[in-house]
Amino acid sequence: MPQKISVQDNKLYVPNDPIIPVIEGDGVGPELWATVKPILEAAAQKTGRRVHFQAFPAGEVAYAKYNKHLPEETLQALKEHRVSIKGPLSTPVGGGIRSLNVFIRQALDLYACVRPISHIKGVPSPVKAPQKLNMVIFRENTEDVYAGLEWPSGSSDAEALAQFLRLQLNVPLAPSPALGIKPMTQKASKRLVRMAIEWAIKNKCPSVTLVHKGNIMKYTEGAFRTWGYEVAKTEFGLQTVPESEKEPSDERIVIKDRIADNMFMQTLLRPDEYSVIATPNLNGDYLSDALAAQIGGLGIAPGANIGDGIAVFEAIHGTAPKYTGKDFANPSSLLLSGALMLDYLGWEDAGVLIRKALSNVIGLGFMTGDLARQLPEATPVGTRAFGEKILKVL
Numbered sequence: 001m002p003q004k005i006s007v008q009d010n011k012l013y014v015p016n017d018p019i020i021p022v023i024e025g026d027g028v029g030p031e032l033w034a035t036v037k038p039i040l041e042a043a044a045q046k047t048g049r050r051v052h053f054q055a056f057p058a059g060e061v062a063y064a065k066y067n068k069h070l071p072e073e074t075l076q077a078l079k080e081h082r083v084s085i086k087g088p089l090s091t092p093v094g095g096g097i098r099s100l101n102v103f104i105r106q107a108l109d110l111y112a113c114v115r116p117i118s119h120i121k122g123v124p125s126p127v128k129a130p131q132k133l134n135m136v137i138f139r140e141n142t143e144d145v146y147a148g149l150e151w152p153s154g155s156s157d158a159e160a161l162a163q164f165l166r167l168q169l170n171v172p173l174a175p176s177p178a179l180g181i182k183p184m185t186q187k188a189s190k191r192l193v194r195m196a197i198e199w200a201i202k203n204k205c206p207s208v209t210l211v212h213k214g215n216i217m218k219y220t221e222g223a224f225r226t227w228g229y230e231v232a233k234t235e236f237g238l239q240t241v242p243e244s245e246k247e248p249s250d251e252r253i254v255i256k257d258r259i260a261d262n263m264f265m266q267t268l269l270r271p272d273e274y275s276v277i278a279t280p281n282l283n284g285d286y287l288s289d290a291l292a293a294q295i296g297g298l299g300i301a302p303g304a305n306i307g308d309g310i311a312v313f314e315a316i317h318g319t320a321p322k323y324t325g326k327d328f329a330n331p332s333s334l335l336l337s338g339a340l341m342l343d344y345l346g347w348e349d350a351g352v353l354i355r356k357a358l359s360n361v362i363g364l365g366f367m368t369g370d371l372a373r374q375l376p377e378a379t380p381v382g383t384r385a386f387g388e389k390i391l392k393v394l
Contacts, residue, residue: 026061086314105141124374211287221280243256
């Protein structure tokens with residue numbers, strides 16, 4: 001009988017037949033999920049388990065039926081079942097509803113956006129040596145400019161805040177500014193870096209790099225850097241060493257830090273010198289997409305949002321409305337996110353099966369159109385056929 005995943009003493013307890021909530025998503029989401037679901041089920045079955053996926057509404061489908069983009073029932077299911085998976089959800093630009101993705105992360109306190117980035121042999125890349133890139137980004141998920149504390153130009157709230165800044169803090173502001181606040185706290189920064197270091201220890205990674213813009217934003221991003229070094233020293237002093245103190249014979253994990261704009265250059269010129277990245281929200285958003293571009297794009301990169309004993313795994317691309325219903329979209333991002341979910345459950349052997357099957361199919365030259373159009377020798381296949389080939393070699 002299917003059971004819920006539970007948490008006791010901050011430890012995840014996973015039965016062999018867990019219930020996993022699913023948000024299929026908007027746009028291409030439902031067709032991607034229809035392709036990915038049987039592969040995840042088969043991987044679990046081949047390793048002696050069974051997973052029970054239960055769909056819950058969110059996004060455009062939920063709004064059409066319930067007049068709500070995120071029904072309370074769905075949010076409660078994500079909380080109660082602890083581990084879930086979702087497709088892409090629509091977010092209007094410049095108005096309308098606030099991002100459902102951001103809302104879910106904040107409502108469930110999923111404070112770390114985790115994105116492993118590595119190249120699959122055969123996938124087209126704009127760089128010469130994509131195989132050198134093997135990084136995991138830990139992006140703080142709840143603060144920074146994504147906290148949503150902003151007010152439009154001309155609004156009474158913006159003017160009240162502007163007047164306070166002018167009169168109380170002597171801040172020179174032009175008339176009618178749009179304003180936003182960038183909160184960053186010691187608690188949120190340290191717990192993000194802590195999770196990144198724990199990942200590095202578990203996976204035997206050589207370094208953790210704090211990426212920030214502390215040379216300009218000294219009291220927010222500069223503090224992130226300071227707090228990151230503090231948590232490494234006070235909680236992981238036996239396992240880590242600052243880059244400035246590293247001796248050739250020292251085998252501890254090296255704690256580095258890099259200015260954000262320089263880090264973009266480093267990922268192109270010296271990607272093999274970095275393994276785990278810990279960074280505030282906005283930096284992580286940019287870096288995640290930039291690194292994904294080097295391995296073939298958002299369609300091939302996985303993502304997870306993780307808190308303490310709770311996680312939501314997701315495709316990191318958008319809803320791709322122009323491809324909806326055309327059997328064209330790449331299911332790899334959602335599939336690899338599902339493999340990452342299996343890892344999180346402690347089913348690493350099932351995750352390995354999926355990654356090997358995907359790599360084998362791509363190695364044979366079969367790819368969805370987003371990748372195949374970049375390689376004349378590749379054989380383009382639709383979403384469903386691509387999934388069927390993966391299932392066949394699993």
